Amino acid sequence: MSAQIMKLRINLILFAVSSIVLILHFTYARQNIVENPSSIIDSIGGQSESMVIKEVNKSATQGSSGTLYADAETTEDDNQIKWNPDNQVQKEQLLQWRAERGWHDMLNSGSNNAPDYRSYPQDVLEKLGDQGDVRALHELARLSISPAQRQQVLTKAAAYGSTFALFQLASVLSSEPRYEPNPTEERKRQAVIEALSYLEVARMRGEGAFVNGNVQEIQQMFQFSPTKSEVKLIETRTQEIYSDLAEQRRQIGLPEFDNSTPPVVKAFERYMQQ
Numbered sequence: 001m002s003a004q005i006m007k008l009r010i011n012l013i014l015f016a017v018s019s020i021v022l023i024l025h026f027t028y029a030r031q032n033i034v035e036n037p038s039s040i041i042d043s044i045g046g047q048s049e050s051m052v053i054k055e056v057n058k059s060a061t062q063g064s065s066g067t068l069y070a071d072a073e074t075t076e077d078d079n080q081i082k083w084n085p086d087n088q089v090q091k092e093q094l095l096q097w098r099a100e101r102g103w104h105d106m107l108n109s110g111s112n113n114a115p116d117y118r119s120y121p122q123d124v125l126e127k128l129g130d131q132g133d134v135r136a137l138h139e140l141a142r143l144s145i146s147p148a149q150r151q152q153v154l155t156k157a158a159a160y161g162s163t164f165a166l167f168q169l170a171s172v173l174s175s176e177p178r179y180e181p182n183p184t185e186e187r188k189r190q191a192v193i194e195a196l197s198y199l200e201v202a203r204m205r206g207e208g209a210f211v212n213g214n215v216q217e218i219q220q221m222f223q224f225s226p227t228k229s230e231v232k233l234i235e236t237r238t239q240e241i242y243s244d245l246a247e248q249r250r251q252i253g254l255p256e257f258d259n260s261t262p263p264v265v266k267a268f269e270r271y272m273q274q
Helices: 003-030 037-045 088-099 104-108 122-130 134-145 146-159 164-181 187-206 208-221 228-251 265-271
Strands: none
Touching: 088 265, 122 134, 122 146, 134 146, 134 164, 146 164, 146 228, 164 187, 164 208, 187 208, 187 228, 208 265
């Protein structure tokens, strides 16, 4: 199989995932549900071998800094590493890195060892969430009875290091006006700006290869093209959100976010940008 065909398949998978994330949130927003991570990313997670996760995730090994549509920073040594779509070791390294950032089901799809958080009582989920278990927080967000409560739980998960929560927040925020009576165009644009700001925070955490597709999807879905002043507003909000999350980490006794990005992740992002 040629590299071009493989890259096309990867692009199609990422586009499908971003579309599914948004569609699921729009579908379930009426019932105040955030979809379980496994239903969104099983299509990618199935490519990896089953492995056991850490139940409590206090890791903060997240990515490179950036602004709207910016490329990830690279070094000369990093550029020597090439992404090989047939290299299983590289795939597992990428999946492990994302699992440490809240995308556990990508690593554990089909694993009999992965805990079923949907079977846990709410009080157990809350205790695990207070200990920094982002999977428990994701499940609590799914069970939330109001958008405000859902956003609060997802924000807590993001502070503990979940970039999955940032994507969830972006999807929820961008969909809110659809379920409000007679939202104005200004309200719709404000919602999209807030959603794009959360995606840009995810880019700062190293998710550039996955952010771009979601940004394009939201812009196309809402027919949104930011003005120069709106681009500036997104950049400002991105920094504000990041600072707020960093402050929450300090308050719960966690170190600052580690924004270093493993070379294999940078190699994957460069591959997707070609």
